[in-house]
Amino acid sequence: xxxxxxxxxxxxxxxxxxxxxxxxxxxxxxxxxxxxxxxxxxxxxxxxxxxxxxxxxxxxxxxxxxxxxxxxxxxxxxxxxxxxxxxxxxxxxxxxxxxxxxxxxxxxxxxxxxxxxxxxxxxxxxxxxxxxxxxxxxxxxxxxxxxxxxxxxxxxxxxxxxxxxxxxxxxxxxxxxxxxxxxxxxxxxxxxxxxxxxxxxxxxxxxxxxxxxxxxxxxxxxxxxxxxxxxxxxxxxxxxxxxxxxxxxxxxxxxxxxxxxxxxxxxxxxxxxxxxxxxxxxxxxxxxxxx
Amino acid sequence: xxxxxxxxxxxxxxxxxxxxxxxxxxxxxxxxxxxxxxxxxxxxxxxxxxxxxxxxxxxxxxxxxxxxxxxxxxxxxxxxxxxxxxxxxxxxxxxxxxxxxxxxxxxxxxxxxxxxxxxxxxxxxxxxxxxxxxxxxxxxxxxxxxxxxxxxxxxxxxxxxxxxxxxxxxxxxxxxxxxxxxxxxxxxxxxxxxxxxxxxxxxxxxxxxxxxxxxxxxxxxxxxxxxxxxxxxxxxxxxxxxxxxxxxxxxxxxx
Numbered sequence: 001x002x003x004x005x006x007x008x009x010x011x012x013x014x015x016x017x018x019x020x021x022x023x024x025x026x027x028x029x030x031x032x033x034x035x036x037x038x039x040x041x042x043x044x045x046x047x048x049x050x051x052x053x054x055x056x057x058x059x060x061x062x063x064x065x066x067x068x069x070x071x072x073x074x075x076x077x078x079x080x081x082x083x084x085x086x087x088x089x090x091x092x093x094x095x096x097x098x099x100x101x102x103x104x105x106x107x108x109x110x111x112x113x114x115x116x117x118x119x120x121x122x123x124x125x126x127x128x129x130x131x132x133x134x135x136x137x138x139x140x141x142x143x144x145x146x147x148x149x150x151x152x153x154x155x156x157x158x159x160x161x162x163x164x165x166x167x168x169x170x171x172x173x174x175x176x177x178x179x180x181x182x183x184x185x186x187x188x189x190x191x192x193x194x195x196x197x198x199x200x201x202x203x204x205x206x207x208x209x210x211x212x213x214x215x216x217x218x219x220x221x222x223x224x225x226x227x228x229x230x231x232x233x234x235x236x237x238x239x240x241x242x243x244x245x246x247x248x249x250x251x252x253x254x255x256x257x258x259x260x261x262x263x264x265x266x267x268x269x270x271x272x273x274x275x276x277x278x279x280x281x282x283x284x285x286x287x288x289x290x291x
Numbered sequence: 292x293x294x295x296x297x298x299x300x301x302x303x304x305x306x307x308x309x310x311x312x313x314x315x316x317x318x319x320x321x322x323x324x325x326x327x328x329x330x331x332x333x334x335x336x337x338x339x340x341x342x343x344x345x346x347x348x349x350x351x352x353x354x355x356x357x358x359x360x361x362x363x364x365x366x367x368x369x370x371x372x373x374x375x376x377x378x379x380x381x382x383x384x385x386x387x388x389x390x391x392x393x394x395x396x397x398x399x400x401x402x403x404x405x406x407x408x409x410x411x412x413x414x415x416x417x418x419x420x421x422x423x424x425x426x427x428x429x430x431x432x433x434x435x436x437x438x439x440x441x442x443x444x445x446x447x448x449x450x451x452x453x454x455x456x457x458x459x460x461x462x463x464x465x466x467x468x469x470x471x472x473x474x475x476x477x478x479x480x481x482x483x484x485x486x487x488x489x490x491x492x493x494x495x496x497x498x499x500x501x502x503x504x505x506x507x508x509x510x511x512x513x514x515x516x517x518x519x520x521x522x523x524x525x526x527x528x529x530x531x532x533x534x535x536x537x538x539x540x541x542x543x544x545x546x
Contacts, residue, residue: 148389164361166453
């Protein structure tokens with residue numbers, strides 16, 4: 001039981017970090033990124049590569065943290081001046097290209113067999129790392145969100161033309177936030193690989209991207225507390241599928257599919273009745289006297 | 292001096308502007324009038340870099356500025372307010388004004404973590420300036436409201452306050468008085484005069500002829516994408532043919 005709790009907490013922390021990376025891109029900047037699993041996968045493959053070549057662990061972190069933003073820039077360069085809809089398609093496509101390449105070119109990273117990764121000595125260590133990364137990500141995102149940089153990201157989210165007529169290049173800001181966001185997602189991916197101990201292309205399908213989206217939209221894309229709350233709900237639902245299956249005698253497969261159906265229903269309800277998520281963005285109060 | 296020469300804009304086969312030229316002197320207000328669809332807003336879009344013209348050039352104080360990029364025009368001090376105010380509606384009124392300030396070290400991620408002090412001190416200056424700009428348009432008491440919750444007239448004033456933050460060299464205003472109550476129009480006129488006296492070049496698109504007559508030094512009349520008359524407000528007003536043909540009879544009866 002205690003192992004299960006530790007596993008749940010670790011997963012919630014890792015996916016929250018991924019959610020925070022999406023919060024920066026989508027919640028603050030309004031970039032519809034349907035390929036957020038790509039930097040996550042790059043981070044994980046970085047860890048696997050380091051293990052495979054007998055390199056120290058930090059090289060895995062470094063590989064992911066450097067490669068993910070680089071790939072992010074490659075993706076955003078053609079997508080930069082595109083409208084939001086195309087951004088969604090380009091990022092979705094990029095993530096799939098990466099996954100299919102890993103799947104079909106076994107020389108790079110084991111193909112469908114996947115790769116094993118050095119695992120932490122105990123699951124408690126993994127949990128400690130995950131929580132530490134989560135705290136750092138939260139502090140970082142808060143700092144960013146409350147800064148003039150975050151303010152301009154929100155302006156770009158609301159109206160790119162307004163930002164341009166104020167002398168800012170929206171693409172420049174979108175590029176910066178993508179680099180930061182993908183770096184964070186890569187760190188989460190590296191940690192994920194070290195916790196799970198094994199990665200394969202099937203760990204990074206489109207479904208993973210949409211599970212992050214589900215959590216972010218449900219909890220509130222523009223608030224960090226919302227992202228974490230959404231992740232808690234979605235991850236607890238995911239990890240408890242097995243228990244629900246046992247308890248209801250419905251069979252694992254069925255319950256797992258029902259879960260996805262329920263996610264879809266909840267998404268529609270959130271869009272209809274609570275577009276800001278469970279914890280929507282609140283505008284800052286200012287005190288005119290404190291100037 | 293703002294000098295715009297031979298601007299043509301094509302929307303598909305439709306010529307929205309045909310070789311329009313204008314000159315505006317520092318510390319002056321130039322009125323742009325003409326019927327709907329005559330190309331006034333398109334001309335503002337060209338000057339503000341939002342619209343890339345097919346032909347033409349733009350000079351500010353003798354310096355050529357390449358057209359077609361809004362952020363470049365803004366960086367040269369050419370600032371614009373839109374007919375339907377563009378605001379960050381889910382941000383507060385204060386935040387909307389703060390973003391009007393150029394030179395914000397806090398908009399660079401590296402500065403945020405390596406030079407937090409200079410970010411904070413610049414932010415304090417910006418906030419103080421923002422409150423001042425808000426009081427100039429009588430909106431200081433709304434500072435913490437969401438911008439989207441303001442009335443239409445207040446939103447126009449807010450977009451003016453945003454522009455004030457940048458100390459623009461050229462100010463392009465698209466119907467600032469539409470939907471604003473008469474008391475606030477007075478306030479706007481006062482504000483525009485102050486800006487003009489500070490040396491700003493103001494180009495004003497407006498259907499409120501009283502406002503045009505009141506504050507414009509020169510007026511250009513556009514019709515079907517061409518300049519058909521130019522002169523002082525009095526001479527334009529006296530040109531009955533212009534008034535009747537292009538502003539309609541009702542506008543005359545109001546006078």
